[in-house]
Amino acid sequence: MDGKNNQPCQIYAADIDSIKEAQVRIAPFIHRTPVLSSSTLDSLAGKQLFFKCECFQKGGAFKIRGASNAIFSLDDLEASKGVVTHSSGNHAAAVSLAAKLRKIPAYIVIPENAPKCKVENVKRYGGQVIWSEVTMQSREAVAKKVLEDTGAVLIHPFNDGRIISGQGTISLELLEQVPGIGAIIVPISGGGLISGISLAAKAINPSIRIIGAEPKGADDASQSKVAGRIVTLPETNTIADGLHYLCIGAISLAFKKSFLGFLRPVVRDLVDDIITVSDEEIIKAMRMCYEILKVVVEPSGAIGLAAVLSDQFKQTTAWQESNKVAIIVSGGNVDLAALWDSLGR
Amino acid sequence: MDGKNNQPCQIYAADIDSIKEAQVRIAPFIHRTPVLSSSTLDSLAGKQLFFKCECFQKGGAFKIRGASNAIFSLDDLEASKGVVTHSSGNHAAAVSLAAKLRKIPAYIVIPENAPKCKVENVKRYGGQVIWSEVTMQSREAVAKKVLEDTGAVLIHPFNDGRIISGQGTISLELLEQVPGIGAIIVPISGGGLISGISLAAKAINPSIRIIGAEPKGADDASQSKVAGRIVTLPETNTIADGLHYLCIGAISLAFKKSFLGFLRPVVRDLVDDIITVSDEEIIKAMRMCYEILKVVVEPSGAIGLAAVLSDQFKQTTAWQESNKVAIIVSGGNVDLAALWDSLGR
Known part of the structure; x- marks a missing residue:
């Protein structure tokens, strides 16, 4: 435009x-x-x-609306390494589900105090759970490391x-x-x-x-x-x-x-x-x-x-x-x- | 046909x-x-x-589907005296609501052990509650008396x-x-x-x-x-x-x-x-x-x-x-x- x-x-x-x-x-x-x-x-x-x-x-x-739009906007090369997010809420499950539909890996950084049922949602949709400490610093640090290790793309919950x-x-x-x-x-x-x-x-x-x-x-x-x-x-x-x-x-x-x-x-x-x-x-x-x-x-x-x-x-x-x-x-x-x-x- | x-x-x-x-x-x-x-x-x-x-x-x-069809099928003369049913369930509330929409009285015979919230539903839709004993005989007898007293039409819950x-x-x-x-x-x-x-x-x-x-x-x-x-x-x-x-x-x-x-x-x-x-x-x-x-x-x-x-x-x-x-x-x-x-x- x-x-x-x-x-x-x-x-x-x-x-x-x-x-x-x-x-x-x-x-x-x-x-x-x-x-x-x-x-x-x-x-x-x-x-x-x-x-x-x-x-x-x-x-x-x-949340699946934004997550699926972001994940299906990726070109094949970008998508090939998977996606990362850190969340203990509905965005985590949505990213897992959208990645499953795109047939790419989803790495979900979850703080260790996250409620069991939300973690179950992520697992049910095939997301790979990676634990962090509760603090935002720890969540972000773990997500950054996962990004570096995997070459995956960050899917931010809203700032995107x-x-x-x-x-x-x-x-x-x-x-x-x-x-x-x-x-x-x-x-x-x-x-x-x-x-x-x-x-x-x-x-x-x-x-x-x-x-x-x-x-x-x-x-x-x-x-x-x-x-x-x-x-x-x-x-x-x-x-x-x-x-x-x-x-x-x-x-x-x-x-x-x-x-x-x-x-x-x-x-x-x-x-x-x-x-x-x-x-x-x-x-x-x-x-x-x-x-x-x-x-x-x-x-x-x-x-x-x-x-x-x-x-x-x-x-x-x-x-x-x-x-x-x-x-x-x-x-x-x-x-x-x-x-x-x-x-x- | x-x-x-x-x-x-x-x-x-x-x-x-x-x-x-x-x-x-x-x-x-x-x-x-x-x-x-x-x-x-x-x-x-x-x-x-x-x-x-x-x-x-x-x-x-x-239940409102059947109740409104029955009540709006009545001609004006039939409807003028109102409708009667005996029920403590969803049909009672549906008849009350449909009668309210038709702007005719609804007489609802309710057994005395009916749960409060169902009775409240009937009242909320403007049905006139008439108490009976718990037995089916009492419910039917009271409904029959209401029919005779009011000249209203019976709206059976299903046999119609x-x-x-x-x-x-x-x-x-x-x-x-x-x-x-x-x-x-x-x-x-x-x-x-x-x-x-x-x-x-x-x-x-x-x-x-x-x-x-x-x-x-x-x-x-x-x-x-x-x-x-x-x-x-x-x-x-x-x-x-x-x-x-x-x-x-x-x-x-x-x-x-x-x-x-x-x-x-x-x-x-x-x-x-x-x-x-x-x-x-x-x-x-x-x-x-x-x-x-x-x-x-x-x-x-x-x-x-x-x-x-x-x-x-x-x-x-x-x-x-x-x-x-x-x-x-x-x-x-x-x-x-x-x-x-x-x-x-």
Whole structure:
């Protein structure tokens, strides 16, 4: 793509063209996930809600979209040595699955405190588990060594245009499935999901509002948005701690990284508001997902509903302007025992 | 429809025409439910599985299809006095909801031991709760009195061609959504669901196999099919007892009624096999629905998967002939506390 008006050739790490290319590339490997609705939840929210259920995606989360786009974007020579990532979450399983589909090795660096079931997911999809210590330094050092030893390619969970393009395919599907969407509520993860969704949705219809949803106990994205600079929290405190391996803590920490480098502008420029919700609101929303929507979600999958039901949402332009509100249900990988503990609180 | 060959005008209580009419009639009031799939479950089953998720239906179960077809089939005079049913299950809520949509009263006779949450469902949809004693005699007597007092119309949960036609719309959707289905696995409820599904599916493609799924502890349908006559069990023993208000016990008991009168031939003639599964198999299948499919199901919603994973299924013609197997996930109305108890067993 050529630049114009002296702007750089590509303002963001991805654009509507790269997202449409991703849609074609990954179509054979992913599910076109359904959109669910509930008149009971509509009544509670005062809006028509549309739940884009990525919990039904392959691997139980949206991550396969970005991972398969990145891995099938590699040329044969690049791909031949395999791929590496370090993650204890849904990205690890997605990279393993996409590499299996491409028939190349996947080396997954996993911290030694990772929950067993996530490790099992990686193994089930054929990923080669390489243990590291718990610290980010150790994870990165081990990943670097694996890269050197194997000649494999690093697949970053979000700081990568191919990943963002893959996640952006959610918007293409959603806006086809439900015409007239006025706002999309997106859990703030590493920033890749909300970046891809924003870029695609606003290219199709610039008036669509994008709202990030973040836990109050780890609201660095919200604070950063208000301050106009990166705010680093001394610590985080959210349901993710209580639920062991669930993603909200990791999501909030990792988000800071999306303020670095080329990803920063997407969240800064295209995300209209960030709503923060308490753990109690997340748990209440999870229970509604189970009891009313009949969908198994992890806490980060329910946070969008929690945001829509919050008073904060009623202060946004999105609330004033939109009748049809989409909620991205990002994933459903949850340990039932941990879930029950959290619902019983 | 005119008879031919001296057969009665209508062999069964419903046919493909009445089912297609139902589809048009109920379209404004129901969800077109999605079909989910999972390569992990495909590997376990050795078949391509397609889950028709009626747990996402309005009211959390397929019952609204039949209830709305029956209630919107009434002429204005018939409808004006309202409708009556006796049920403590999903049919009660469905009749309440359909009556609310038609803007007529719904009188729901509920036994005094009915679980609170089911009663709440009825009330939430505006049904008028009328208590009876627990016995079927009392339920029927109270319903009869309500009929006399109000002049309302009885909406039977399954022994009614309009109900069967409504439930049959599932097949029309399913066979549009997934071409090439070779077999459909259906929980044996009162007989209305499997009758409607069989009539529609075999009218479209007579080679489609229909398999009923029934709990071992209440296998009167299976025994009756083998014996060629109605077998009445002295007692039933299934997960329904442990899970309080869940439907399997009621389903199995009620099935006997479908052997009476005009419904008998559908199950006798069009259901190819009935597979019985243990409570342990049902619980295992429920867990898979939660952990792999990410769908909240009640025991009767998971029984189809349990049947497909059973050794018995491998003995059927359906197994030999079919690559694509559909499973009807009939409902997702489950109390989370009771669920957790059963999964923890």
